[in-house]
Amino acid sequence: IRGFREDYEEHVLHGRCISGLSHPVPCVSACPAHVDIPGYVALINEGRCADAIKLIRKDNPFPVCCAYICEHPCENRCRRKMVEEPISIAFLKAFAGDMDLASGNPYKADIAPDTGKKVAVIGGGPAGLTAAVYARRAGKTVLLLEKDILLFQH
Numbered sequence: 001i002r003g004f005r006e007d008y009e010e011h012v013l014h015g016r017c018i019s020g021l022s023h024p025v026p027c028v029s030a031c032p033a034h035v036d037i038p039g040y041v042a043l044i045n046e047g048r049c050a051d052a053i054k055l056i057r058k059d060n061p062f063p064v065c066c067a068y069i070c071e072h073p074c075e076n077r078c079r080r081k082m083v084e085e086p087i088s089i090a091f092l093k094a095f096a097g098d099m100d101l102a103s104g105n106p107y108k109a110d111i112a113p114d115t116g117k118k119v120a121v122i123g124g125g126p127a128g129l130t131a132a133v134y135a136r137r138a139g140k141t142v143l144l145l146e147k148d149i150l151l152f153q154h
Contacts, residue, residue: 064097
């Protein structure tokens, strides 16, 4: 109660969360992609790394890359910190991705049937790649360009 007294009282008295953040779980609120961290940590704990990666990819199409380069602000908001050390969230994300790849049957996202629509994405940085991934998953043909170079066409 010491760490989150106002939240606790609001939950008890009014049945709502006033964390002031867009998500009720502090680590999820701190994550730039708002990935369901408690969900994928629980799946990893059950040995279900492929399902963990599927859950992560719902909000972040590049979980392994992000696990290695992310500054993991989620760990600073981990409630486990109140008891001991925060959970190593970034390491667990990388672990799940590595285990999924090592399984020999890595997770492949579902792709909607072709809509006949075409999308051109200019810029192969994180935002451009993410836009291209989600457009392709939605069944659109994607043309991805990066400074005079055709990176991808499907």
